[in-house]
């Protein structure tokens with residue numbers, strides 16, 4: 001095929017009226033011949049092949065990206081991670097006992113039994129609480145720590161404890 005003829009068909013396909021039943025497949029109303037098979041396997045005229053090419057480029061570069069983004073967004077929206085396994089804090093009691101000039105802050109689920117095991121001169125108080133509450137107390141009193149869970153029964157320590165015990169009723 002002469003070059004001028006090819007460019008003519010690709011860009012400005014005028015005058016190539018289709019043989020009936022063998023016209024460009026873009027639409028029934030396209031009056032042109034499809035490009036020869038050695039140029040395109042798709043039976044479109046030059047004008048419609050170019051449009052298809054431009055559409056395909058758009059589809060790949062933009063719509064495809066949009067579709068991917070939507071797909072990922074949908075995945076993110078519909079995918080619910082399994083609920084984290086959270087340990088429910090065990091409810092128990094934080095107890096405060098004094099022995100001499102030392103005070104112990106501990107956690108137990110069974111105050112009667114626990115206090116029966118521990119030497120003490122005074123039960124300052126037993127309040128509802130968790131392990132975490134006990135640990136918060138240990139952090140609070142860390143400067144007064146003697147050993148284990150025993151702390152110096154300094155006036156400010158005792159005041160702090162008695163205040164919380166009094167509020168807990």
Ligand SMILES: [Zn+2]
Pocket residue numbers: 024025026027030031032044045046047048
């Ligand atoms: Zn056409």
